[in-house]
Amino acid sequence: MKLMHNILNKIKPHFEEGGKLQTLYPAYDAFETFLFVPNHTSDSGTHIKDAVDLKRTMVLVIIALIPCLLFGMWNTGYQYFSQLQEGMTGFQDSYTNWEYFFFGLCKVLPLIIVSYVVGLSVEFYFAVKRKHQVNEGYLVTGMLIPLTMPIDVPLWMLALSVVFAVVIGKEVFGGTGMNILNPALTARAFIFFAYPTKMSGDKVWVNQAGSLDGVSGETALGELATLINVDSSNINTSNIFSQFSNDGIYSLSNAFFGIIPGSVGETSVLAILIGACVLLFTGVGSRIIMFSMFFGGLLMAYILNLVGPETNLFMSLPPIHQLCLGGFFFGMVFMATDPVSAAQTTKGKIIYGFLCGVLSILIRIVNPAYPEGVMVAILFMNVMAPLIDHYVVQANINRRLKRIETNE
Amino acid sequence: MDVKITKGVDIKIKGIADRVYANISPSKYYAVKPSDFHLLIPKLIVKVGDSVKAGDVLFHDKNMERIKFTSPVSGVISDIVRGAKRKILEVVIEAGDEIQYKEFEKRNLASLNRNSIIQDLLISGLWPVIRQRPFSTIANPDDEPKAIFISAFDSSPLAPDNDFIFHGDKDLFQLGLDIVSQLCNGTTHLNVDGNSNSAKVFSNAKGVQINNIYGPHPSGNVGVQIHHLAPINKGDVVWYLAPQDVLTIARFFKDGKYDASKIVALTGAKVKKPRYYRIIQGMSITPMIQDNLLDGDKRFISGNVLTGTKINQDGFIGFYDFQISVITEGNYSEFFGWLLPGFHKYSLSRTFFSWLNRKNEYDLDSNTHGEERAFVMSGQYEKYMPIDIFPVHLIKSILIEDIELMENLGIYEVDPEDFALCEFACTSKIPVQQIIRRGLDLIKKECS
Numbered sequence: 062m063k064l065m066h067n068i069l070n071k072i073k074p075h076f077e078e079g080g081k082l083q084t085l086y087p088a089y090d091a092f093e094t095f096l097f098v099p100n101h102t103s104d105s106g107t108h109i110k111d112a113v114d115l116k117r118t119m120v121l122v123i124i125a126l127i128p129c130l131l132f133g134m135w136n137t138g139y140q141y142f143s144q145l146q147e148g149m150t151g152f153q154d155s156y157t158n159w160e161y162f163f164f165g166l167c168k169v170l171p172l173i174i175v176s177y178v179v180g181l182s183v184e185f186y187f188a189v190k191r192k193h194q195v196n197e198g199y200l201v202t203g204m205l206i207p208l209t210m211p212i213d214v215p216l217w218m219l220a221l222s223v224v225f226a227v228v229i230g231k232e233v234f235g236g237t238g239m240n241i242l243n244p245a246l247t248a249r250a251f252i253f254f255a256y257p258t259k260m261s262g263d264k265v266w267v268n269q270a271g272s273l274d275g276v277s278g279e280t281a282l283g284e285l286a287t288l289i290n291v292d293s294s295n296i297n298t299s300n301i302f303s304q305f306s307n308d309g310i311y312s313l314s315n316a317f318f319g320i321i322p323g324s325v326g327e328t329s330v331l332a333i334l335i336g337a338c339v340l341l342f343t344g345v346g347s348r349i350i351m352f353s354m355f356f357g358g359l360l361m362a363y364i365l366n367l368v369g370p371e372t373n374l375f376m377s378l379p380p381i382h383q384l385c386l387g388g389f390f391f392g393m394v395f396m397a398t399d400p401v402s403a404a405q406t407t408k409g410k411i412i413y414g415f416l417c418g419v420l421s422i423l424i425r426i427v428n429p430a431y432p433e434g435v436m437v438a439i440l441f442m443n444v445m446a447p448l449i450d451h452y453v454v455q456a457n458i459n460r461r462l463k464r465i466e467t468n469e
Numbered sequence: 470m471d472v473k474i475t476k477g478v479d480i481k482i483k484g485i486a487d488r489v490y491a492n493i494s495p496s497k498y499y500a501v502k503p504s505d506f507h508l509l510i511p512k513l514i515v516k517v518g519d520s521v522k523a524g525d526v527l528f529h530d531k532n533m534e535r536i537k538f539t540s541p542v543s544g545v546i547s548d549i550v551r552g553a554k555r556k557i558l559e560v561v562i563e564a565g566d567e568i569q570y571k572e573f574e575k576r577n578l579a580s581l582n583r584n585s586i587i588q589d590l591l592i593s594g595l596w597p598v599i600r601q602r603p604f605s606t607i608a609n610p611d612d613e614p615k616a617i618f619i620s621a622f623d624s625s626p627l628a629p630d631n632d633f634i635f636h637g638d639k640d641l642f643q644l645g646l647d648i649v650s651q652l653c654n655g656t657t658h659l660n661v662d663g664n665s666n667s668a669k670v671f672s673n674a675k676g677v678q679i680n681n682i683y684g685p686h687p688s689g690n691v692g693v694q695i696h697h698l699a700p701i702n703k704g705d706v707v708w709y710l711a712p713q714d715v716l717t718i719a720r721f722f723k724d725g726k727y728d729a730s731k732i733v734a735l736t737g738a739k740v741k742k743p744r745y746y747r748i749i750q751g752m753s754i755t756p757m758i759q760d761n762l763l764d765g766d767k768r769f770i771s772g773n774v775l776t777g778t779k780i781n782q783d784g785f786i787g788f789y790d791f792q793i794s795v796i797t798e799g800n801y802s803e804f805f806g807w808l809l810p811g812f813h814k815y816s817l818s819r820t821f822f823s824w825l826n827r828k829n830e831y832d833l834d835s836n837t838h839g840e841e842r843a844f845v846m847s848g849q850y851e852k853y854m855p856i857d858i859f860p861v862h863l864i865k866s867i868l869i870e871d872i873e874l875m876e877n878l879g880i881y882e883v884d885p886e887d888f889a890l891c892e893f894a895c896t897s898k899i900p901v902q903q904i905i906r907r908g909l910d911l912i913k914k915e916c917s
Binding site: 062066098099102103106110114115116118120194197198237343344345349400403404405406410450454457458461464465 | 702806
C-alpha cells in the first residue's frame with residue numbers, strides 16, 4: 062500500500078502540467094483515485110463531509126447486481142444442457158450445478174469484459190479530450206448491459222451497442238449526470254432495433270439454440286405473444302398455455318426462481334429482489350420508484366386480466382405471474398431507478414414509476430410486435446420524466462406566487 | 470406559535486464544550502475583519518500607529534458612510550493586513566493594559582424611539598449586528614423590516630448552549646429586547662428550542678412573540694424559522710440578530726459605552742478541554758488554544774463546522790461567530806476507502822457498514838471523502854431541507870444564471886447556511902453553499 066503510494070507519487074509529475082504525458086492526466090487521476098480516496102480537504106462551505114461518494118454508491122449497485130449475475134451464469138448453463146438433452150430422461154443427474162455455472166461463466170464473462178473494456182475506453186477518451194475526470198457512472202452501466210443481453214449476442218455487436226450507448230446516450234449530453242436516457246437501456250434498444258434477429262425470436266435466448274434442431278429456446282413472453290387473437294380451443298394453443306400451469310416449464314415458481322430462458326440477468330425474481338434489498342437498505346435505489354412501478358404494473362395486469370377476452374389467453378395469466386415473467390422486475394429495480402434519467406422530485410417519482418409499470422404491461426400485452434414492453438416503457442418515461450418534474454416544480458412556484466397574492 | 474421541523478439531522482460530531490468557564494489572560498491582539506460582513510467595501514479611517522479607544526471608528530461602508538465599524542478595545546493599530554488586489558482582510562489592534570471606552574451620550578431609556586435607536590446604533594458601530602434576509606448583508610437602516618427574528622438557540626454541530634450562557638442575564642436581555650423590538654412595526658419573534666425546556670430568560674421574555682421550534686438542525690437557523698413564521702416574498706425584508714448581540718445593545722444603552730464582550734465556546738475533537746470563554750469581540754484565538762490542543766494536523770474554524778470560516782492558528786474570531794471549532798485536518802489518502810466495509814465511517818446513508826455499530830460521536834475531519842461530480846443522486850437534499858423549495862432545481866437555475874427562475878424557485882427565502890446539511894450529505898460533493906451565495910450575489914447585483 063505504501064509502495065503503491067510511492068510509485069504513484071513518483072510517476073505523478075509526468076502527468077501534471079508540464080509533464081510529458083500531461084494530456085493523459087484524467088486517466089492517471091482515475092487510476093489514482095481508484096486505489097486511494099484522495100487527500101483533498103474541503104476548501105469552501107462545510108468543513109466536514111459525509112463519507113459517501115459516487116464511487117461508493119456505484120459499487121453498491123454492482124454488489125446488488127451480483128446475485129443476478131451469478132444466477133444468470135448458472136441459468137445459462139442449465140438452459141443449455143437441459144435443451145440439449147430435452148426429452149432424454151435423467152439429464153439432471155448427468156450434470157452438476159457447478160458444471161452449469163462454469164459453462165455459464167465461460168459464456169457470460171466475455172460479454173462483461175467486452176462491455177467494460179469498450180465502454181471504459183470510450184469514457185477515458187472523452188475524459189482526456191474534454192479534460193475532465195473520469196466519472197464512475199459506467200461501472201454500473203457496464204455491468205447492466207451484459208445482463209440485459211441474450212447469451213448468444215455476438216461480441217462485436219455488443220461492442221457496437223456499448224459505443225452507441227456511451228457516445229449517443231451519454232457523452233453527447235455532457236457525460237454522467239447529464240444524460241436523458243438510461244445508457245444501459247439505450248444499448249439494449251440499439252441492438253433490439255438494429256439487429257432484431259439477434260434480440261428477438263425463439264433462437265437467441267439459449268446458447269447455440271439456433272444450431273440445434275428441435276430446440277425451443279423461446280422466452281415465456283414470446284410464447285404468450287403467439288396466443289393473442291387465437292382461438293383458445295385450438296389444441297396447439299392450449300398446449301402452449303399449459304406450459305404456464307403449475308407443472309409447466311414457465312410455472313410461477315420457475316418464473317420466480319428464474320429457471321426459464323431469457324436475458325442473462327433478468328430471469329430470477331428472487332435474485333433481483335435480493336439486489337433490491339441491498340439498494341433499498343443502503344438508500345441507493347429509490348424505493349418510491351420501485352414500489353410505484355410495482356403497483357402500476359400489478360394494477361395494469363389486473364385490469365387486463367379482468368377485461369381480457371376469451372380469445373386472448375395472454376391476458377388470462379394471473380397478474381403476479383405476469384409480472385414475474387420477462388424483465389419487469391429487473392427493469393423496476395435496476396433500470397427505472399437510475400436517478401439521472403428518472404424523475405427527480407418525490408411526486409414526480411411516484412407518477413414516473415407508476416406509468417413505467419402501467420406502460421410496461423400495456424405494451425407487453427396489447428402490442429404483439431413487442432413481446433416485452435419494459436425497455437420501451439422505461440425509455441419512454443425517461444423522456445417524459447423532465448416534463449413530469451416540470452409540472453411538479455411549477456406547482457411549487459404557483460404556491461409561492463399565490464402566497465404573495467393573498468398577502469396583498 | 471409552534472413550528473415542527475421534521476427534515477434535517479443533528480450530526481454526531483465529537484468535542485462539545487463542557488458547561489464551565491475557563492479563565493485565560495486576555496490576548497494582546499484583536500481584529501475587525503471586513504470579510505465578515507458580506508459584500509462590504511470598507512473605507513479605512515485609521516492607519517497603522519493610530520491610537521484608538523473602544524468605540525472609535527476604524528472604517529465605514531464605502532457605499533453607506535453611516536454604517537461604521539468600531540474598535541472593540543482600546544490600543545494602537547498594529548497592522549492592516551491586505552490580500553489580493555489590496556483588499557483589506559484584517560485591521561489588527563494591539564490592546565493596552567486596560568480598556569478605555571469612548572464616551573457616548575447616555576439616553577433616557579424611556580424616551581427612546583426608532584430613529585434615535587438607529588442613530589445610536591450607527592454611531593457606536595453596533596448597527597452591523599443587525600443583518601437582513603434575503604442576502605444576509607448588514608441591514609439597511611432606511612428599510613422597514615417586515616419582522617425581526619432572534620433565534621435563541623443554535624442547532625448547528627457543537628453549538629454553544631445559550632441557556633448556559635444567558636444564566637443571570639434576564640433583565641439585561643429583556644432591556645435589549647425592548648430596544649430591538651422598537652426597530653420594527655411588525656412582530657419581533659424570539660424563537661426558542663422546543664426540544665428541551667428553555668431557560669426562563671427566553672421563555673419568560675415580554676413584548677415579543679415567543680415561538681417554540683421543534684426538530685433537528687437546521688431548526689435553529691433563522692432562515693428556516695422565517696420561512697415557517699413570516700415567509701419572505703420578493704421585496705420583503707426581515708431583520709435578524711444573534712441573542713448575544715441583544716445583550717451588547719442593552720449594555721450600550723445602559724452604560725453609554727461600546728462593551729464588546731461576548732461568550733464563546735471552544736469546541737471540537739482536537740481540543741483537550743472544550744469549554745466556554747468570556748472574551749472581547751475579535752480576539753485572537755491564541756490564548757484559548759494555548760496548551761489546550763491535541764497532537765496532529767488541525768483545522769481552526771471561526772464558527773461551526775458547517776458554515777464557519779477557516780482561520781489560522783493565530784487568527785481572530787469572526788464578528789458573527791460565538792464558537793471556535795478545532796477539528797482534524799483530513800489530509801490523508803485512504804487505500805480503497807470507497808470499497809472497504811468502513812465500520813468506523815460516519816455517513817448519513819447506510820452505504821458503509823458503520824450502521825452496525827453506531828457511535829454517539831465521531832471525530833469528523835476535513836477530508837472531502839471523494840471528488841466533485843455532476844449531480845447523480847436525487848432526493849438526497851430534500852431530506853435535509855425543511856424549507857418548501859426544490860433545492861436541486863434552485864441550484865441548477867443558479868448554475869445557468871436564470872434570475873427569473875431563481876426568484877420563482879424561492880431564492881429570497883434561502884441562505885447558504887440553510888443548505889449546509891445538503892452539502893454535507895451530498896454524494897457528488899457539490900459546493901452547494903458557494904453556489905447559493907453566487908445566486909444571491911447575482912440577484913443583488915442585478916437589483917442594485
